[in-house]
Each structure stands twice: as structure tokens, then as C-alpha cells.
Amino acid sequence: MKPFTYLIPATVEEAVALFGQHKETARYMAGGTDVIVKVKEGWMAPDYLINLKQIPGLHDLHKNGATGELTIGALVTHAELEQSLLIRNEYPIIYDAVSNIGSLQVRNMGTIGGNLINAVPSADGAIPLIALDGKALLVGPDGERSVMVKDLFVKPYETVLTPGEILTKITIPAQVPRTGSAYIKFGRRAAMELPLIGIGVLLVVDEDLVTCTRARICLGVAGPTPLRAQKAEQLLEGQPVTSELLTEAGKLAAEESQVRDSVRGQAWHRKEMIRVQVRRMGLRCLDIIIHKARQA
């Protein structure tokens, strides 16, 4: 591996200042599971690697009791999310997505923020955060700004972050009652594999437990960036959710997707799986909503 100087700032401001000092010869690093591979392979050759792991505020994971807003620090690892009861019980779509990223060893190191910034079309971590209307806080030389997670991605490996900016946290607005969410990483095997297609569905229903008031259908590996199938979402909103309607939504989502042939799979197969899995994930959302309603 090409030698570099490893810098370990204690605050975000210090990290941004270090980047300002070294400019394009520097790279930020979170868990390192992508950056170290890229340095080893020579795809990236920084003279300075700025480690963000020692910055205390970036490891937060909590729900604000008063507002219901969930905060996920950018340096929270996939394993920490997977093992959090809060995530497992209240944000099943996040649990579904992070519990099969890489391997446990990778999840113990890799972070949710790093997963977003790596910006691969298959980013398992991005899909649930888009479905949950997550917002990313970016801090850089020119101050702070926030961007919806769905708007973070420009194209494969490229985000809207400007040089020197750091993703510090993701916030998720309070979930309304009667929300169900689910994700499936669809592929040949669960571990150590990128999905053939990633499908996340979030449904909110009215008090009648049938009428959909909000739908989110998010797809990974269905285009150059993670995307939302908005026509399919609109089909569901305002309607009673049935298995038949979910099938129609699946068809629409498959049509909206920009899937293509790749070494891992064929476009037609991906479309078929979107069609099938949108319905299945939708039904799982309903199961979750009804189960919770019974408990209440």
C-alpha cells in the first residue's frame, strides 16, 4: 500500500481545517472498508488520510423523545445499527438493509456515512434512509447545509459533496403511527455479495388500516444511483392497499427502473424481481402495521 500520513482530528472543524491545508492530496476516511481497499488497489492515492473515527459527536444514535426525530451519526457502524433494539423494533427497513452488508467483520468497521459517501448504485444503506425521508447534514469549509439523502447522489461513486465537506449525521423525521417498512437485498447469497437488486418499501396507512396515505418505493442497482419509483408510489397513495394493487405497483416500479445487464445479472431478471419483491415487501409492511395495531 502506498505510504500516507494518517491524521486523527478530534473535531469536525479540525478535520475540515486539515483538509483545507492539504486539499486534494487528502482524503477523509470513516470505517475504512472501502477507502483502504481503494488505496491498496491504487484507485486512490492520498498523501494524507484524515480519520474521522475519533470525533466523538459522529457516533450518536438516538431518538429524540420529544420530537420523535431519529439521529444517526455518520460514523455509526452497520453492526451498531444491526444490534440496536431501537432500530430493530422501530425502523425494520434499516435493520433489514444493514444486517447483510458485507460480513460481520466489515459491519463492525464500516459506517453508514461511509456507505452513503461511497455512492455505489447498490448502497444497501441508502435505500432505507431514502424511504424514511432522511436528511443528511454536511459540514464543510463554507459552513453547514442539509440535503435529502435521496438527493445526495450524482452518479456512481459521486455525491453532491464539495471538496472538504463531511457528512456528519443523518436525521429521520418522526414516523407517523401505522408505518410499516421492509427491505430485501435480493441476490444469490446474503453475505459478501452485492445485491442483484435492492428493494425497500415503506407504507403508511389510515386508521382503517387499509388506505395508503404515504408510500415510498426505493430501488438499489436499478439505475446509476439509488432511486425512488414515484409513479408506483402515487398509484398506492390514497388507495386501499391490496395484494393486487401492490402487484400493479410492482409492475410500474419495474417499468420506472433503469435496470441494465451486468456481470451479476440480466435486466429482465431484475425487472421481474422488482415486480415480485415490491409486492412482497408491501405485504410485509402491512403485516408489521397490523401486528403493531393489535399490540396497541
Add this chain to the structure above:
Amino acid sequence: MTKTISFILNGDETFCDIRDHWTLLHLLREELGLIGTKEGCGNGECGACTVIVDQLAVNSCLYLAADVQGKQVQTIEGLAVHTGSLHPIQQSFVDNGGIQCGFCTPGMIMSAKALLDKDPKADQEAVKHALAGNICRCTGYVQILDSVAAAGRQMAGKKTDKAAGFSDPGSVTRQPGDQTAGEVTR
């Protein structure tokens, strides 16, 4: 850049001069002579290099040596006690035929240890989930899973991390190039 780090390695306080771009795997194998930890793919795909850092299984090929400053690191060399008796997981791999060529074995055992230390009663699904990042190219995984399950039963019976050789840290100073540390495995 060169810096000095200190950490607990298999129970011993350890001081090392390292270079910033060294991985933990490089430090262990090339500088400290602890060659029990294997390098397979070098990219976090195979799990052969798995070690435990502060109770978590990690790929030492992706973990920078600088990041173990102040942490506890366990490698396969730390499992057997010096009198020669194996850790229950090691013994179980021997007894249940969980080893063929042996290259993946240290990583398998470290992944298993990270799991069983936390939850010796882990069911088969939990074992599979924890070992999914450890690839064995010889053959099937059945005997490996059996080995872990049997070790778990034994560890649940008597919770003895003392027997694993992680008693009080002594104070041994190892410097890069000091090969004596590797003798345990050879």
C-alpha cells in the same frame, strides 16, 4: 510517518513503532512475527485475517495498525495457554474435523470466539450469520459449524475466559522485527 503505539496484544501490553500506512495484519505478521493470522484476499472479502479488537471481529487487512492504539487485540496465538492446552474452540475444531488445509481456520476460530464470548448459546443461524464473512475453499462448512456449536455448548457449561489465556496483562515490549513472538505458532 512513523509513530509509537501501545496496545494490549493477547493480554500483553505492547509498544510498537509503526508506519501510518501499515495495516494491523502487516504489523502482526511482518513486524511481530505472529503468522497465525493469515492473509487471503487482502480486501476484506475472505475473513482469513480476522482478529478481535475490543471484542469485535474485524478484518485486520483493512484495519490500520495506528487504530489499535489503546485497544485490546486478540489473535489466534492468544488462545492456547502456554502449557499447550487448546482453547475449547480450537479443541472442538480438532475433535469435529473442522479443519482441512487450515488456512481459513484462524479466522474462523476468531470469528467464532467473538460470537461465543458474547453468546455461547448462539443458535446455528446466529453462528452462520457471524461466520458468513469467513470463506473456506476446501469444502463444506458443516463440520466447521458443528465445531463452533460444540465449542459453544462447552463454553456455556463453564464460562472460563481464564482458561483461554486472557488473564492479567503482563508487560512485554515487542519491537518491529522482533520475531520471538511468533515461536508459539511454529
